[in-house]
Amino acid sequence: MSAKGESYAEILEARGISRGDFLKYCSLLSVYLGLSASMVPRVVKAMETKSRIPVIWLHGLECTCCSESFIRSSHPIAADIVLNMISLDYNDTLSAAAGHQLEAVRKQIMKDYKGKYILAVEGNAPVKDNGVYCMVNGESFLSVLKETAADAMAVIAWGSCASFGCVQNAKPNPTGATPVHKIIRNKPVVNVPGCPPIAEVMTGVIAHYITFGSLPELDRLKRPRTFYGTRIHDKCERRSYFDAGMFVERFDDEGARNGWCLYKMGCKGPTTYNACSSIKWNEGTSFPIGSGHPCFGCAAPGFWDNGPFYTRLADIGFVGTDSTADKIGAVAVGGAAAGMAAHAIGTAVKKARDSKPEPTEVEEG
Amino acid sequence: MTTMYEEQYVWRLPVRVYHWINAAAITVLFLTGLYIASPLMSSPPGEATWYHGMAWIRLIHFATAFIFIANFVFRLYWALFGRDNYARFAGFTPWKPAWWGQPFKDQLASYLFIAKEEPNYCGHNPVAALTHFLFVFCGSFFMIFTGLAMYGENNPGGFIDTLFGWVVLLFGSSFAMHTVHHLVAWVFPVYLVLHLYAVVRHDVVDKSSVTSSIITGYKHRVEQCPELFAD
Numbered sequence: 080m081s082a083k084g085e086s087y088a089e090i091l092e093a094r095g096i097s098r099g100d101f102l103k104y105c106s107l108l109s110v111y112l113g114l115s116a117s118m119v120p121r122v123v124k125a126m127e128t129k130s131r132i133p134v135i136w137l138h139g140l141e142c143t144c145c146s147e148s149f150i151r152s153s154h155p156i157a158a159d160i161v162l163n164m165i166s167l168d169y170n171d172t173l174s175a176a177a178g179h180q181l182e183a184v185r186k187q188i189m190k191d192y193k194g195k196y197i198l199a200v201e202g203n204a205p206v207k208d209n210g211v212y213c214m215v216n217g218e219s220f221l222s223v224l225k226e227t228a229a230d231a232m233a234v235i236a237w238g239s240c241a242s243f244g245c246v247q248n249a250k251p252n253p254t255g256a257t258p259v260h261k262i263i264r265n266k267p268v269v270n271v272p273g274c275p276p277i278a279e280v281m282t283g284v285i286a287h288y289i290t291f292g293s294l295p296e297l298d299r300l301k302r303p304r305t306f307y308g309t310r311i312h313d314k315c316e317r318r319s320y321f322d323a324g325m326f327v328e329r330f331d332d333e334g335a336r337n338g339w340c341l342y343k344m345g346c347k348g349p350t351t352y353n354a355c356s357s358i359k360w361n362e363g364t365s366f367p368i369g370s371g372h373p374c375f376g377c378a379a380p381g382f383w384d385n386g387p388f389y390t391r392l393a394d395i396g397f398v399g400t401d402s403t404a405d406k407i408g409a410v411a412v413g414g415a416a417a418g419m420a421a422h423a424i425g426t427a428v429k430k431a432r433d434s435k436p437e438p439t440e441v442e443e444g
Numbered sequence: 445m446t447t448m449y450e451e452q453y454v455w456r457l458p459v460r461v462y463h464w465i466n467a468a469a470i471t472v473l474f475l476t477g478l479y480i481a482s483p484l485m486s487s488p489p490g491e492a493t494w495y496h497g498m499a500w501i502r503l504i505h506f507a508t509a510f511i512f513i514a515n516f517v518f519r520l521y522w523a524l525f526g527r528d529n530y531a532r533f534a535g536f537t538p539w540k541p542a543w544w545g546q547p548f549k550d551q552l553a554s555y556l557f558i559a560k561e562e563p564n565y566c567g568h569n570p571v572a573a574l575t576h577f578l579f580v581f582c583g584s585f586f587m588i589f590t591g592l593a594m595y596g597e598n599n600p601g602g603f604i605d606t607l608f609g610w611v612v613l614l615f616g617s618s619f620a621m622h623t624v625h626h627l628v629a630w631v632f633p634v635y636l637v638l639h640l641y642a643v644v645r646h647d648v649v650d651k652s653s654v655t656s657s658i659i660t661g662y663k664h665r666v667e668q669c670p671e672l673f674a675d
């Protein structure tokens with residue numbers, strides 16, 4: 080915790096990063112944040128002068144893939160800066176300290192930086208049975224979360240678990256897993272969904288906070304617009320194949336070899352908001368669709384319940400079966416037709432009976 | 445009760461024009477919609493820039509959607525303000541218990557073969573009005589709202605997204621909304637089966653020329669015309 084109070088520039092200098100590299104990093108960051116070139120000096124200034132923000136990083140019901148992604152931030156110096164940008168004072172998977180010692184650190188930060196620290200939450204909290212399904216240090220994660228959020232300046236919900244629930248709250252959600260924004264209602268919460276989110280997106284959200292002192296502009300689902308403003312489909316490199324109607328039909332067909340659109344393989348790109356198709360993964364190397372695999376919508380709410388992953392239409396639980404919208408619809412039309420046919424026969428029978436004594440239809444009605 | 449033996453002008457021209465635009469639009473929307481969900485044809489190998497198959501189908505769906513919406517809005521206007529006794533909403537008051545009274549029961553009883561009488565209406569009979577309300581009115585409303593919300597996604601933060609984007613939240617995710625838009629689309633073919641059957645049957649049973657009425661505007665041999673909707 081010794082570095083707290085130092086600015087980012089000072090830390091980088093101490094680490095032997097040149098001024099040129101520092102400026103390059105700031106420009107890159109501005110691009111990620113969707114800022115115009117004229118804003119770069121502002122980013123540089125913020126990085127030079129503002130002191131680091133203490134962060135408490137909690138882990139609830141999760142798999143730690145967000146942390147894994149975060150520490151793999153791709154830009155050469157970003158890899159270094161990431162962990163230095165924020166003073167990550169408490170992170171149960173990354174800290175050297177453990178056990179009571181670590182808990183003491185958390186309490187200390189909450190006291191020293193009351194109302195000034197950021198709470199980053201990875202994973203969500205099961206709320207059923209008083210939260211017994213996720214215990215940290217003998218306490219339920221639910222209460223740890225509430226306690227730590229109480230004095231936080233803002234809350235960042237890392238990943239789909241914390242943002243929307245992910246696999247933990249897929250039907251039937253036995254533990255009552257609940258996303259962070261439904262538990263913490265009186266603090267600004269930003270959702271950074273994805274399983275995991277892209278490292279640059281994670282850094283970008285924090286950088287925005289440092290530069291402007293506020294959370295980035297959010298959309299209706301509390302996601303930063305800069306990164307989640309458009310669908311993967313909108314910037315997908317295979318989009319021209321979609322518009323052309325050239326689709327992969329099987330994973331080993333001609334279309335697959337030629338990089339055609341994966342829509343018919345169940346691609347959820349058209350309904351998923353994330354930056355995969357623009358920022359990409361692993362130093363901009365590729366992303367699922369770039370590697371020939373359909374997007375399965377890991378950044379979309381409820382994606383586990385919209386399966387199967389490899390078909391275009393979702394299974395809809397309908398009177399105990401797994402159907403698609405088309406099957407249900409076809410059965411309904413068939414039912415209506417059968418009903419009408421039966422009714423027609425009924426009409427004919429009735430008419431025949433009615434017309435026996437007196438065959439005049441005019442009186443009817 | 446009024447008794448009539450002559451032909452009667454029931455559907456005025458705007459209603460007839462509306463009807464056929466509506467029928468055509470629904471047919472196109474349903475077919476292109478299913479195609480969007482599962483594009484059957486795949487373009488032959490080549491460069492993507494040579495073809496526009498999917499883009500065209502989507503464009504047709506969206507363009508037809510706006511015709512459908514305009515037509516629907518016109519019908520609402522006509523129902524509320526049009527000087528038209530038969531195509532108004534004025535009599536449709538299902539929130540009043542009286543609406544569910546004798547005329548409704550009689551019509552239902554006749555459809556279910558419980559009653560021998562076949563009531564005959566100049567405009568819509570109450571059972572038909574209810575079916576129209578559920579399938580056509582609610583169904584169209586639903587398709588329009590979910591459709592516009594999806595359409596807005598093409599331009600996030602734009603006009604349509606600002607107005608209708610909140611609809612997505614009702615369904616949790618964009619994908620879930622696609623699924624319900626798709627599911628409710630099937631309401632229209634179900635309605636079509638009921639509708640065409642009812643039309644043909646009325647023609648056969650009470651010879652009131654309903655079938656041609658939506659083209660010519662005239663119904664025939666309407667013997668009795670209970671003034672159900674008079675307040």
Ligand code: HEM
Nearest residue numbers: 470473474477478481509587588591592594595622626629
């Ligand atoms: C009778 C009315 C309509 C029917 C039967 C219909 C049918 C459909 C169907 C079956 C789909 C495919 C859904 C899926 O599985 O993803 C669809 C997609 C869509 N519809 Fe409609 N629709 C109707 C009206 C509208 C309206 C009024 C709009 C408004 C603009 C609209 C806009 C859309 C959009 C934006 C899509 C998504 C296209 C895409 O993802 O590429 N629809 N429609």
Ligand code: HEM
Nearest residue numbers: 459463466467470471519576580636643654655656657658
């Ligand atoms: C031979 C074919 C048809 C005949 C004789 C016929 C007849 C009629 C009549 C008499 C009405 C009541 C008019 C009104 O209230 O506006 C009506 C309404 C309606 N018809 Fe048809 N119809 C036919 C085909 C179709 C088709 C193919 C469709 C759709 C695909 C359709 C959709 C509708 C709808 C949606 C309404 C409700 C209109 C409203 O809002 O009032 N009809 N039809």
Ligand code: SF4
Nearest residue numbers: 312315340341346348
């Ligand atoms: S691969 Fe997926 S995201 Fe890319 S164009 Fe096709 S459907 Fe859209």
